[in-house]
Amino acid sequence: MTGATIVSTVGRxxxxxxxxxEATVSVAAxxxxxxxxxxxxxxxxxxxxxxxxxxxxxxxxxxxxxxVAVKLLxxxxxxxxxxxxxxxxxxxxxxxxxxxxxxxxxxxxDVIFQEYRHRFAxxxxxxxxxQAPTQLETRSDRYDKILTHxxxxxxxxxxxxxxxxxxxxxxxxxxxxxxxxxxxxLQAWVVTVIPEGQLQSLISDGIIAGxxxxxxxVPLILLLFLGISFLEDTGYMARAAFVIDRVMRACGLxxxxxxxxxxxxxxxxxxxxxxxILDNYKDRMVTILITxxxxxxxxxxxxxxxxxxxxxxxxxxxxxxxxxxxxIVFGIVFAKIFRKYLFAGEAEPFVMELPPYHLPTLKxxxxxxxxxxxxxxKKAGTFILAASILVWFITTYPMxxxxxxxxxxLHDQVAQTYEMKDAETLAHFGIATDExxxxxxxxxxxxxxxxxxxxxxxxxxxxxxxxxxxxxxxEAPELFNDIKEQNEQLFPVAWAMYKNSANLDDxxxxxxxxxxxxxxxxxxxxxxGKAINPVLKPLGFDWKIxxxxxxxxxxxxVVVSTLGTIYAVGGDTDHPQALTxxxxxxxxxTPLIALTLMLFILIYPPCIAALAVIKRETGSWKWMLFMxxxxxxxxxxxxxxxxxxxxxxxx
Numbered sequence: 001m002t003g004a005t006i007v008s009t010v011g012r013x014x015x016x017x018x019x020x021x022e023a024t025v026s027v028a029a030x031x032x033x034x035x036x037x038x039x040x041x042x043x044x045x046x047x048x049x050x051x052x053x054x055x056x057x058x059x060x061x062x063x064x065x066x067x068v069a070v071k072l073l074x075x076x077x078x079x080x081x082x083x084x085x086x087x088x089x090x091x092x093x094x095x096x097x098x099x100x101x102x103x104x105x106x107x108x109x110d111v112i113f114q115e116y117r118h119r120f121a122x123x124x125x126x127x128x129x130x131q132a133p134t135q136l137e138t139r140s141d142r143y144d145k146i147l148t149h150x151x152x153x154x155x156x157x158x159x160x161x162x163x164x165x166x167x168x169x170x171x172x173x174x175x176x177x178x179x180x181x182x183x184x185x186l187q188a189w190v191v192t193v194i195p196e197g198q199l200q201s202l203i204s205d206g207i208i209a210g211x212x213x214x215x216x217x218v219p220l221i222l223l224l225f226l227g228i229s230f231l232e233d234t235g236y237m238a239r240a241a242f243v244i245d246r247v248m249r250a251c252g253l254x255x256x257x258x259x260x261x262x263x264x265x266x267x268x269x270x271x272x273x274x275x276x277i278l279d280n281y282k283d284r285m286v287t288i289l290i291t292x293x294x295x296x297x298x299x300x301x302x303x304x305x306x307x308x309x310x311x312x313x314x315x316x317x318x319x320x321x322x323x324x325x326x327x328i329v330f331g332i333v334f335a336k337i338f339r340k341y342l343f344a345g346e347a348e349p350f351v352m353e354l355p356p357y358h359l360p361t362l363k364x365x366x367x368x369x370x371x372x373x374x375x376x377x378k379k380a381g382t383f384i385l386a387a388s389i390l391v392w393f394i395t396t397y398p399m400x401x402x403x404x405x406x407x408x409x410l411h412d413q414v415a416q417t418y419e420m421k422d423a424e425t426l427a428h429f430g431i432a433t434d435e436x437x438x439x440x441x442x443x444x445x446x447x448x449x450x451x452x453x454x455x456x457x458x459x460x461x462x463x464x465x466x467x468x469x470x471x472x473x474x475e476a477p478e479l480f481n482d483i484k485e486q487n488e489q490l491f492p493v494a495w496a497m498y499k500n501s502a503n504l505d506d507x508x509x510x511x512x513x514x515x516x517x518x519x520x521x522x523x524x525x526x527x528x529g530k531a532i533n534p535v536l537k538p539l540g541f542d543w544k545i546x547x548x549x550x551x552x553x554x555x556x557x558v559v560v561s562t563l564g565t566i567y568a569v570g571g572d573t574d575h576p577q578a579l580t581x582x583x584x585x586x587x588x589x590t591p592l593i594a595l596t597l598m599l600f601i602l603i604y605p606p607c608i609a610a611l612a613v614i615k616r617e618t619g620s621w622k623w624m625l626f627m628x629x630x631x632x633x634x635x636x637x638x639x640x641x642x643x644x645x646x647x648x649x650x651x
Contacts (some may be wrong), residue, residue, distance in 0.1 A: 002288075003035065016358055022166055038116055038117060040112075044107070047400070048070060050099065051069035051095060051147070055068060060089065063082075073099060073109065077610050078279045139357065140354075147236065147243075148239050148354075150246075153242075153243035154243055154244070160231070161324070164224070164227040164228075164231075164322050165317050166318065167223065169220070169307065170317060172219040172222075173308065178217060179219070182209055187568075190208065203391060205569045207385065207392075210392065210565040211380055211381075211561060213579045214301060215377075217304060219439075221297055221300065225266070225297070226365065226367060229364070229365045233361070235356065235358065236357075238355055239354060240258070242354065244258055251333075251335045260291065261294050261331070264295075265296065266296065267296050268291055268292055268606040269613050270290050272617055274619060275288050275291070286338045290331040291331075294328070295330060298555055299602065303324075305322045305583075306583070306595075306598055308580055309594065310583075323598050323599070326599075384555065387554060388562075388564075391547075392565050394528070395523045395526075395565060396523065396569055400524075407515040410511050414504065426497075429492065440497055443490060448501075451466065451479070454466045466479055470499040523569075527564065528546075529546045533546055538640055540592070540593045540596055541593070541597065544566050548563050553605065556601065559601065592646040592651040596639050598640050600636075603635035604632055
């Protein structure tokens with residue numbers, strides 16, 4: 001009936017792929033296209049003929065005239081644009097408009113052509129295929145009664161996405177913790193094998209702290225795309241597009257916009273490019289301008305970092321989901337605004353076929369997941385590595401800073417103080433011989449090893465590390481009971497000496513942190529951060545956040561690596577910590593500031609690569625600069641309001 005070559009395939013199991021390629025090559029070599037003419041009914045056929053005659057009179061259009069006539073009556077924006085490039089086609093365009101206006105009350109031009117094509121396809125199907133009797137209502141139909149329900153469909157979609165983000169944060173936190181511990185241990189090892197100096201700082205504070213902070217989120221990235229790939233391959237995401245279409249149409253968005261917007265949860269670059277599927281220029285522009293509100297995978301590490309640092313584990317997933325959902329709300333609101341004031345016009349209909357539900361293949365799901373994971377790793381090993389080294393440089397230099405204190409003298413003073421305390425302790429307990437002192441020191445070493453082993457076991461189990469109180473009047477914890485039983489006579493001396501040693505370490509760590517912090521405050525990064533701080537201070541942000549936000553314009557993951565490097569350079573090299581620990585110990589950071597920062601990162605402009613693609617896809621610097629300006633302005637205003645409301649409420 002159509003003259004087309006038919007090949008039986010099953011895409012998800014790769015059946016018929018080879019035959020399809022061979023048939024494609026064969027048809028291309030024949031250079032013969034099947035001629036299929038669909039009858040659109042007496043009314044439309046008459047109008048198509050009128051428009052074909054008009055095209056013949058113009059005499060300049062080189063495309064098949066009947067095809068052009070049909071597309072003009074369908075109001076295909078792409079074809080209209082191409083026809084207008086030919087000479088003498090003004091009358092053709094006006095004729096098409098007049099015909100649409102003439103018959104708009106007789107037929108629904110938004111769907112009538114699709115209906116005839118579908119009717120023709122069904123006719124071909126019924127003629128060429130003998131099908132065994134089946135139930136009138138399929139399993140997919142029964143599922144769709146619930147999942148695409150006019151009222152329940154949208155809440156179900158929101159619950160599905162909430163479950164996905166909770167799954168990602170709950171399950172992903174376990175391997176994430178392992179990776180963080182691994183990089184922390186690697187930092188500690190580097191400090192022991194590389195002499196103190198710039199090379200040690202570059203590797204430990206710059207590369208390991210920066211790149212390691214980003215790589216710790218690989219499990220969450222993999223799990224997120226595992227979930228999205230599973231939902232896509234089951235056929236549910238097509239239903240989600242259908243459900244959300246009602247909301248999107250109310251805001252003037254085309255239902256097809258769901259597809260590029262969904263891509264935006266992976267990366268803004270393919271999302272912007274995906275807007276090409278929209279034939280209407282206005283739909284395409286609105287979709288591009290709201291795409292950055294869909295949080296890309298590069299933002300996920302930032303959200304999960306602050307959610308894990310400042311909220312209980314059972315709430316972290318909900319916080320991340322709320323940020324993603326808020327982005328969708330912002331996108332819808334701005335789509336309505338843009339459609340009304342910048343790109344007013346008639347919205348085009350969205351017609352789609354819902355595929356049957358099926359169980360995804362493990363191979364396809366894992367392939368999609370690992371493709372995204374490999375892209376993330378490549379980014380960490382190239383772009384983020386370079387950014388981490390750059391951030392390390394601007395946070396480490398200049399080297400010749402003037403300190404307000406003589407920190408070496410402070411270290412010597414503390415050392416002398418605790419030498420005297422040790423001598424007083426030994427004298428108090430009557431420890432005089434070298435043999436007795438060696439025995440006491442051996443017991444103290446055993447106590448330190450016991451604490452280290454208990455800390456490692458707690459971290460492996462995802463529990464809090466044991467805290468040993470070392471005040472002057474504090475009692476020995478139960479952790480040391482075995483050591484106490486084996487050394488009853490000398491244990492009181494060893495416990496007192498252990499407390500002296502722990503307090504000495506704490507004093508030295510405080511001095512080092514104060515010194516590093518003072519040096520950091522005089523770095524190039526601090527100079528730049530303090531220069532822009534007046535703009536960000538009303539939002540509760542300090543200069544460290546300002547530097548990370550500017551760096552984040554290169555790639556959103558760089559926000560994490562920048563903070564990791566800044567805190568590592570400003571911290572004690574001998575006692576490296578995970579970034580979440582640094583944030584929790586920073587008195588400036590609070591849950592309110594963390595939420596405000598997450599809100600800012602949600603709204604402010606996408607990475608440079610996405611901005612470049614926006615310029616290319618819109619064909620204008622104007623729209624790229626417009627997006628950059630309006631998103632920065634909205635981010636500042638929204639965060640200013642949010643932060644000050646939070647302060648007023650006592651948070």
